[in-house]
Amino acid sequence: MEVNQNIDQEDRDLIMRLSPIYEQKLAEAKQEGLQEGIQAERRKLIENLLRFRFGSLDTQLTGIIEPILAFSPDEFTPLLLQLSREELLDRFM
Incomplete structure (x- = not known):
């Protein structure tokens, strides 16, 4: 619209x-997309670690993924590598 010289005052x-509002909404949308991407990658990492440790993901293991996502990777990685299946289920179910 800025190119069009025929717009009135x-x-x-x-x-x-409206320009600052648009820019703010665009920045918010980009940030949301970034956060969703990070969350998806964390989920994939958790699923892969559980699959590697226990061979497959059953409904019990799938059920603990959401609570684990509340932790940072620095917090959940040692737990996923060190705790037994039973300990993970007890802790996160």
Whole structure:
């Protein structure tokens, strides 16, 4: 719209007021997308570690993924590598 020279002053004022709001919403959407991507990668990491340790993901192991996601990778990685299946289920179910 800035290229169009035929817009009146009222439209220019509106564009100037809306531009920061648009930029803010765009930044928020990008941040949400980034967070969703990080969460998806963490989920994949947890699933892979559980699969590696226990051979497959059954409903019990799948059920503990959400609670584990509340932890940072620095916190959940040692737990997933050190705790037995029973200890993981007891701790996160």
